[in-house]
Amino acid sequence: MIVPDERPGAGAAGPHAWENSRRGWDGLLVVSVLVPAAFVLTEDAPAPHRLLVAGLLLAIIPAWAWVGRPAVARDAYRWGIAYIALLVALFTPAVLLDPACTFALFGLCPQAFITLHRGNQAIGGVLALALPCALRFAFVDRSVGGAFNLVTIATTTVFFCVVFGGWLDRITTQSRERAELITELEASRAEVARLSAERGALAERERLAGEIHDTLAQGFTSIIMLIQAAEARPDPARHLELAARTARENLAEARALIEALRPAPLDGSPLDEALRRITGRIGDELGVPATFTVTGAARPLRPRTEVVVVRSAQEALANVRKHATPASVAVGIDYGDGEVTLHVRDDGTGFPADRPPGGAGGYGLTAMRQRAAQAGGEVTVDSAPGRGTLVTVRLPAEETA
Structure with missing residues (x-):
């Protein structure tokens, strides 16, 4: 159905379909008018x-x-009707x-x-333009020349209505379909961009949550435990010293998280040295041997891999501190x-396979597995009550360039 002023969907296709060949249609009209006028x-x-x-x-x-x-x-239907009416009035x-x-007529x-x-x-517009020729033959000129003119006009009219009209109809339809397809593609691309942005934001929030959990939250937990241990002992100096050191390291973690989101234990040092420092700290905190x-041959790895290794070690040792009560x-x-x-590995209390520490919804192990999966690796946990726990993280080891 045609609305009063515009044809639905034609605005995107009709004008553009003719814009590229506008000079050609202008030239055809001018020549078709100037020749009979001459x-x-x-x-x-x-x-x-x-x-x-x-003049007409x-x-x-x-x-x-x-x-x-x-x-x-403008693809204005009313203007088009007015234009054809004006042509009929002049012609x-x-x-x-x-x-x-x-x-x-050509x-x-x-x-x-x-x-x-x-x-x-x-x-209908073509027939309205051809009607004056038929009226001339009927009322003005019934000669053989008039009949010839009428046949010529009828042939021209049929040609434009059937051949040219059909071709133009296909071109316009294709242009409209292309315009609709482009509109749909642009809408789809905008939707994909929106979903990608939302997914990226969600992934970034999850990553930052993991960073905060693995750095600030674990550090604060360690400080609280050390202060509580200091309060329960007559000589709290050792535990307070450990708490102060942990607080300083936690502050360094927070600064590193803000500046570069690289694990502070690395701090430009080799991966092995960072892991040795983390291991020594857990031994000092728990008062147990930590080796x-x-x-194999140590070598520098890509920063992303080193981050996953360090964070996994921190999370596993945080679970040892909170749940295992180990002797080593x-x-x-x-x-x-x-x-x-x-x-x-620890030789602590262990836990059943179906009941990990912190409950099934615990964030630590889940975050550890997500980190490893994002780096193309995997995490396995082997534990049983009274037999301790072994956490293994396997990652592709691409060397840094």
């Missing part, structure tokens, strides 16, 4: 007659410039006065399709061929 002006007829007919024909050119072309540019008296004007018939685009409206070993702790890193493996 014939009329050279005829042996009274000057007023010739000037009137030529030449008035079609400004009508196209001021009404027809804006109708196409009808010109044809009735001089048969040479029928030549202008340029006027396409105007109906250009401004009305397709369908019954365009065909660190390196297997052992941390080891194994540099293999194309793989690096972190082991964190």
